[in-house]
Amino acid sequence: MKIKIEHLTKRFGNFTAVDDFSTTFEDGELIALLGPSGCGKSTMLNMLSGILPVTEGKIYFDDDDVTDVSPDKRGVGLVFQNYALYPHMTVLQNICFPLEIQKMPKEERIAKAKEMAKLVHVDEFLDRKPGQLSGGQQQRVAIARALVKKPRLLLLDEPLSNLDARLRLEMREEIRRIQQETGITTVFVTHDQEEAMSISDHIVLMKLGVKQQYAEPQELYNDPANNFVADFLGNPPINKIFGVAKGGNFELEDGSASFPFELCSKVAEGTKVTLGIRAESAYPVATAEEAAFVGEVSSTYAMGKEELGYIKIGNQEFRAYIASELGYKKGDAINVGFKDRGVFLFVTETGERVR
C-alpha cells in the first residue's frame, strides 16, 4: 500500500513534535524513520497508526484519507518497543487475538496463527506465556500478532533496541526477510544509522520534527542534503573543517591556511562555510600540484592494511585513511587530494549544502 503524508503537523501545547511533514512511501517498501531521540519519529509512527490524533495535515493510505480513522479501523499492525504482549495469554492466544476480535471461527484463526508463528519461527513456543520467552522470541511473537490480520501497513517502533548486540543483527535480517516474504509496506523507527542503512529501501532522516532528507540509504550517505544529514551518517563521523569563502578559496577561520576550492565561488564572499570530508575521501597524493592542499601528519594509528591518520591543516585536524606502505610519520608534510565523492561544502550558519 502506498502512503501519502501531506503537511503533517503535531503539536503538544507549545511544542511542535512534527512540523509540516510531507512525503510518499511507495508500496511494498521497508522505510526507516531515522533520527536522534526527540526528533518526532515515534510521534510520526503513532500518527500513522492512529493512536495520536494529528494537529494538521492529511494521511492517505492509497487513495483513502485515513487522517480521522480510529486505529482499529486502519488495518495497520504495530509492534511496540516493549512488544506489549498480553501477559496472561499464551503465544498462540496472543497471535490469535486480532482474529478473535474479528470473530473468525476458532479452527480458522488457529490455523492462521500457526502459519504466522511458523513464518517468524516461534511455532515451538505456542503454549508458553510471554514471560517465559526471551526478548527475541517475544519480539517475533509481537511481529506475528501484528501480521496475522494481514495489515496494509506494518509499523515497528524501535524494534531492535531491547535486544543484545548479536540478536539485534539476527533480528535485523529477520525483519528484512519477513518483510520481503510478505511484501507488506513497513515503516520502522530507529535511532541507529547502521540499522537503518542496512535493511531499509528508503530512509527518512528527521531532526526536531522536520524532515531533513528522504532517500535511499546510499544516496543519503553519498549525497546529503545538508550538514545534519552528513553529520548523522557515517562511521567514523564526517570530518568538518570550519572556514570562510574568500575569492574562490577556502580559508580557515583564523586564516592559518587557505586553498582553492571551487564551490567556494558559489557563495557570497566572506560567507562562513564548513567543509565536510569523509575519512575515506581524503588521500595522500604524490605531488603538491595534484593536491587540494598540503597538510601535516599529526598522528597515525595502525589498522592493518591502512592507517587512520590525523592530518593537520592550519590549526584544525581531520581523520583520513593512509596506506601504511607510504610510511608517513608524525610531523611529515603530506599532499592531500580529494576524491569526487564524499567532500561537501555547507553554509555554516544554515547547514545548507552548497552544490
Add this chain to the structure above:
Amino acid sequence: METNEKVSLLTRIKRNVTLGKVLTYVFLAIGALVMVWPFYWMISSAFKTQLEIVSFPPAFVPNSWAYLENFKIAFVKAPFAKYFFNSIVVTIACVACTTFTTILASFAFSRLNFKGRDLIFSLLLSFMMVPFEMVAMTNTTTITQFGLNNSLLGLIVPFTTSIYYTFILRNFFVSIPDSLYYSARIDGASNWQYLWKIMVPIAKPSLFTIILLNALTCWNSFFWPRIIITSAENRTLPFGLYAFMSEGGTEYGPYMAAATIVVVPMIALFLVARKYIVNGVARGGLKG
C-alpha cells in the same frame, strides 16, 4: 573431613541463632497465639457439653469432636438456616454488583479521558472520609422511600458500589502500560473488549483481593441490617447471632456453635481464594 563439615555446620547454626532472633520468634509466637486462641476457644466450645464449658480447670479439648448437640439447639431455637441463606444471598449480590461497578468505574477513571475526571475522582476519595454512621441516616430515609426496608433488597441496594475498591483497582489499572491498550486497539478491540479480555484478566490478583475483602465486609455487616430489618425471617447471620444471644438462655455451647456457623464460611473462603491471590501475581510479557 566429614566430621569437620558437621562441626562447621553446627557452629554456623549456632552463630545464626542469635538472641535477637529467638526473641523475635517468641514474640511472633505469642502474637499468633493471641490471634488464634479466641477462634480456637469458640470452635472447641461449640463441641463441648455445658458441663465441660463451666468446668474448672477448663477443658482445652472437647471430650468428643462429634458432639453436635449445640448446633442442633442453635438450629432449633433460631432459624439459622434461614439466616445463613439470607447472608449468602446478600453477600453474593453485593459482591457481584460492587465488583461490576468497581471494574467499570476503575476503567473510566484510569483509561477514559473526560472533562473533570480527576476532579470527580478526588471528590469521591474525599467522600471516603464521611463515616458510614452518618450516611446510614440518609440511606435509611432513601430505602424507606423506596419501600425496601425490612427486605433483603434493602440490604443490597446501598452496597452495590465502593469508592475504596474503585480506588484500589483504578491504581492497579493505571499501572498497566499504555502500550497494551494501544496494542489492543490496533488489534481491533473496542474499549469494552479491551477491558474484559485484557485488563480484567491481568487484574485478577487485585480483583480477588477486592472480592475477598468485600465478601468479608458484607458477610460481617451488622449495623445496617439492625436498622433496616425488623422481622426475624430477613435477618442475616451476624444480626441473627446477636438476636439469638439476647433472646436465648444462658448456655454458652449453642452460642459458640452459632458463632462458628457465622465465621467458618469466611475462613473457608479465604483459604480457597488465597491460592488465587498468590498465583495471580505472576506477570510478564513486557520488556523495557
